[in-house]
Amino acid sequence: MQHHEVQSEDKILFFKKEYISEFVYGGIDGAITTFAVVAGAEGASLGIAVVIILGLANLIADGFSMSVGNFFSTKAQRDNFDRHRAREYWEVENLGEIEKDEIREIYAAKGFQGDLLNQVVEVITADKDVWVDTMMKEELQMTKDDKTPIKTASVTFISFILVGSIPLLAYIFAGLDSGIAGADLFLYSSILTGIALTIVGSLKSIVTERNILAGIAETLLLGGLAASLAYFVGDVLERVFR
Amino acid sequence: MQHHEVQSEDKILFFKKEYISEFVYGGIDGAITTFAVVAGAEGASLGIAVVIILGLANLIADGFSMSVGNFFSTKAQRDNFDRHRAREYWEVENLGEIEKDEIREIYAAKGFQGDLLNQVVEVITADKDVWVDTMMKEELQMTKDDKTPIKTASVTFISFILVGSIPLLAYIFAGLDSGIAGADLFLYSSILTGIALTIVGSLKSIVTERNILAGIAETLLLGGLAASLAYFVGDVLERVFR
Numbered sequence: 001m002q003h004h005e006v007q008s009e010d011k012i013l014f015f016k017k018e019y020i021s022e023f024v025y026g027g028i029d030g031a032i033t034t035f036a037v038v039a040g041a042e043g044a045s046l047g048i049a050v051v052i053i054l055g056l057a058n059l060i061a062d063g064f065s066m067s068v069g070n071f072f073s074t075k076a077q078r079d080n081f082d083r084h085r086a087r088e089y090w091e092v093e094n095l096g097e098i099e100k101d102e103i104r105e106i107y108a109a110k111g112f113q114g115d116l117l118n119q120v121v122e123v124i125t126a127d128k129d130v131w132v133d134t135m136m137k138e139e140l141q142m143t144k145d146d147k148t149p150i151k152t153a154s155v156t157f158i159s160f161i162l163v164g165s166i167p168l169l170a171y172i173f174a175g176l177d178s179g180i181a182g183a184d185l186f187l188y189s190s191i192l193t194g195i196a197l198t199i200v201g202s203l204k205s206i207v208t209e210r211n212i213l214a215g216i217a218e219t220l221l222l223g224g225l226a227a228s229l230a231y232f233v234g235d236v237l238e239r240v241f242r
Numbered sequence: 243m244q245h246h247e248v249q250s251e252d253k254i255l256f257f258k259k260e261y262i263s264e265f266v267y268g269g270i271d272g273a274i275t276t277f278a279v280v281a282g283a284e285g286a287s288l289g290i291a292v293v294i295i296l297g298l299a300n301l302i303a304d305g306f307s308m309s310v311g312n313f314f315s316t317k318a319q320r321d322n323f324d325r326h327r328a329r330e331y332w333e334v335e336n337l338g339e340i341e342k343d344e345i346r347e348i349y350a351a352k353g354f355q356g357d358l359l360n361q362v363v364e365v366i367t368a369d370k371d372v373w374v375d376t377m378m379k380e381e382l383q384m385t386k387d388d389k390t391p392i393k394t395a396s397v398t399f400i401s402f403i404l405v406g407s408i409p410l411l412a413y414i415f416a417g418l419d420s421g422i423a424g425a426d427l428f429l430y431s432s433i434l435t436g437i438a439l440t441i442v443g444s445l446k447s448i449v450t451e452r453n454i455l456a457g458i459a460e461t462l463l464l465g466g467l468a469a470s471l472a473y474f475v476g477d478v479l480e481r482v483f484r
Contacts, residue, residue, distance in 0.1 A: 021318065037303075057286075058275070064467065116362075123352065137380070141386065143384060229302050231299075
């Protein structure tokens, strides 16, 4: 327990290290889906106004839906843990002998036997909290996650909007002051998105504790593939439907 | 362990119950983001062709990016578990006395003391697998998740594409045979999306084991909010940039 507390106090920049994974996956998804809208619109030759309108509409709606989805999913995991723990407390109180035998089986599997096994079972089952905690970890393989749904959802949303708006920057500046050619805009957007994905991809290696170049390469490859797909679909569909 | 095996064999329809959460969150995200594109394009009065082109481009690119993000995230969790376990094996072999003291502290906290505590520590540390397993669960609060990255990613992708294409159906039929008015299309799309979200929302209550009506209401509310946001942004931006 003490070790766990210490671990969750690790901070990088302004937020706890444990929320970096939400920042990374929210940011990657935001940049890639927004860049895909840009690439799809470019493939279909739809013009600056459409790129900005649908890019921003998608950014806000998708960021919102992803964060709320994240909220429900994190909450469902916590609720699931709480529900199973409540069930174990009920079983310990109402089916004590069966649950005691399960503790015996668990500790027999660890190598305990004879009188020592009996004594261990007595100590574990003497305290209901220890008893239930053992059932949760050993029978159900469940441990409590400290992350709160509102925090995982907030970090996801902020990161999605922040990183996800980068592919649109060139178009927004051009839209406000229309003196730049369309082809250049897509190039600027690609470069900006590449830089954003490189930064988030390198943060990813903090989460995964793996090689930083592998993290960047994976992220850029993923972004490039998604954008190519969107460009290709936009291009093909323009021919079909226009 | 036995209970865990039994639990993971539960099947609903064709896939294991443990992958329902991926199906639910992939489907909700797919339907909502695609409907948001439709609503955003409708708010900006962009026409059928643009809705279809950007809707499909977004569906494929976003479904791809969400699934690959899911793959990396599930894989990162497994890698994280494996890395910590490898570290614990190393510590057990190289810092045996320190790790033995940690086992002593863990069992002292459970209520063991004196000679019985010594015997328990001896049995736990006699088997390296049991020793490391105890450190993983008690010190790091980590248990192994059985889900494989390729399966969570596949279920997410299939569900995203399947449920996410529903908001576009009316437009695609109209695009192939253009004899339906624009206003009707958005109404048909809203109704179809509402039905899709109702079905997926009711599946969600299987995951969360909560009230089915609450699951449906939450999902519809979320979809409605995201679509309203996108419609509003599309509407406002059209006035600014056109």
